Amino acid sequence: MAAKQDIDAGVAVNMGGTVPAGHCLAPIRQALLDTPRDRQWVIGQVVSGTTTIKHPAEADDNRAPTMQFVELVGVTDPADCDQLLAMARKARQANPPPGQQRLEDAG
Numbered sequence: 001m002a003a004k005q006d007i008d009a010g011v012a013v014n015m016g017g018t019v020p021a022g023h024c025l026a027p028i029r030q031a032l033l034d035t036p037r038d039r040q041w042v043i044g045q046v047v048s049g050t051t052t053i054k055h056p057a058e059a060d061d062n063r064a065p066t067m068q069f070v071e072l073v074g075v076t077d078p079a080d081c082d083q084l085l086a087m088a089r090k091a092r093q094a095n096p097p098p099g100q101q102r103l104e105d106a107g
Contacts, residue, residue: 028074041081045071 002012019029028040049068055061075081 024073026074027076031076041075041084043071043073043075043084044069 002014006012007014019025025042028042031038031040046067047070048065051063051065053061053063075084
């Protein structure tokens with residue numbers, strides 16, 4: 001489970017929604033019900049559904065896109081999950097997230 005400090009820091013994001021019957025996320029939904037503390041892998045694509053622009057009086061404009069998921073699939077094969085883990089580590093190294101380093105990436 002994501003720690004509150006990770007959510008507050010923007011490292012983890014709470015999302016919710018309904019998974020329609022027969023959707024390719026059904027195995028992930030079931031795994032989250034069966035073992036809610038285990039992490040599950042998904043692959044997704046996003047587009048910007050909308051963009052908001054704030055105009056602070058004493059700062060530059062702040063543009064913020066919303067992420068609309070247009071593709072989201074669950075990955076359950078252990079070898080594929082290992083490959084995704086390696087890809088995620090590589091991506092984090094190329095663009096480190098703010099805050100503390102993940103323990104599995106240290107060393």
